[in-house]
Amino acid sequence: MxxxxxxxxxxxxxxxxxxxxxxxxxxxxxxxxxxxxxxxxxxxxxxxxxxxxxxxxxxxxxxxxxxxxxxxxxxxxxxxxxxxxxxxxxGDGDTCRVMGRRFDVFDVPGHTLDHIAFFTPGIPPLLFCGDTLFSGGCGRLFEGSPEQMFRSLQRLAALPDDTLIFAAHEYTLANLTFAQAVDPHNSDVTAALDETRRARDLDRPTLPSRLGREKAINPFLRCAAPDVRASASQHGNTESDQATFATLRAWKDRF
The missing domain is CATH 3.60.15.10 (Ribonuclease Z/Hydroxyacylglutathione hydrolase-like)
Known part of the structure; x- marks a missing residue:
């Protein structure tokens, strides 16, 4: 195991x-x-x-x-x-074996152009996604474009909902503070923020998260949600899910 x-x-x-x-x-x-x-x-x-x-x-x-x-x-x-x-x-589509487990490799450019993620199926599936997907957020765009990051996140969002997300930074509190500003009526975000504050007060990690949970609380995975789009529309273009993502990412950068 x-x-x-x-x-x-x-x-x-x-x-x-x-x-x-x-x-x-x-x-x-x-x-x-x-x-x-x-x-x-x-x-x-x-x-x-x-x-x-x-x-x-x-x-x-x-x-x-x-x-x-x-x-x-x-x-x-x-x-x-x-x-x-x-x-x-x-790179994308390759597999490797680590300690007897098969890991599938995905190209997930956006944060950087060389960024990859490692996914291993199982009960539960595990995803090691570096700085692409965080709990409540996503990575800054240092090299890639909003379009690339949006596609990368959509690809990760298509994995099973019980996938455990092993991101590389403890950014959850700041991310969920932004998520609450974007989606203030989302009770899942409020509950996750309260839980995160309690964990950090005890110096406990907030990771891993679960993909199904992220779909409920992470604004960067919720670009099609009406409340998220309405909030983002006050800060830029929301004509499409991809445009909404770009607006959210720019808003988060200056939040």
């Missing part, structure tokens, strides 16, 4: 640790720094067999070099030569 736990890193990153009860081998996703990973591996008596990388930003690959030197793991990541140390470069 595969278990996934967060390793807090930097100011608000989560490096996801995958392990199985029957093996000391572990995998980590997006190691922005090495020290927290090394600490957990040594404390738990684990060895690092593999690393998954979603994109090239330093807070996702900053620990790669040291972890490679120390453990010689297999590194799987996008077709971006700027990321040094990748053994298996993967």
């Amino acid at each position: 595969l278990s996934v736990t967060p390793i807090p890193a930097l100011s608000d990153n989560y490096i996801w640790l995958l392990r199985q009860d029957t093996s000391p081998e572990a995998c980590v996703v997006d190691p922005g720094e090495a020290a927290p990973v090394i600490h957990v591996l040594e404390r738990e008596g684990l060895t690092l067999g593999s690393i998954l990388v979603t994109h090239h930003h330093p807070d996702h690959v900053g620990g790669l070099a040291e972890l490679i030197r120390r453990y010689s793991p297999k590194v799987i990541g996008p077709h971006n030569p700027k990321i040094e140390g990748i053994d298996e470069r993967v």
Whole structure:
């Protein structure tokens, strides 16, 4: 059985640790720094067999070099030569195997052009989506276009509703504060915001989230909802779902 736990890193990153009860081998996703990973591996008596990388930003690959030197793991990541140390470069439609599990690879450009996500079916399915989809939000558009990010999010939204979303940052409180401004009459958003505040007051992670829940609370997955479109119309073009998304993303950037 595969278990996934967060390793807090930097100011608000989560490096996801995958392990199985029957093996000391572990995998980590997006190691922005090495020290927290090394600490957990040594404390738990684990060895690092593999690393998954979603994109090239330093807070996702900053620990790669040291972890490679120390453990010689297999590194799987996008077709971006700027990321040094990748053994298996993967893109849309590819599959890879990690600790006996099949992972499907999706191209999800928007936050960056090289961004990929890793999805493994199961009960429940698991999605490691880096900075594309957050609980209550989505990533900023540093390289890609609103159109690209909208399509990427729509693709992720088509996954099963019980999919667990393992995003790479603890942004939920800020995201849901914005979601409430966009969708103030949404009782699901209000309840999620209250729950998030209680969790953060106790320094507990708000992730993973569940895709079905995100469809109810995340404005970037709700561009067709009349209340969301009405709020967005005060800030820009809402002639289509895609235009509404672009308006919401620009509004969030200055929120």
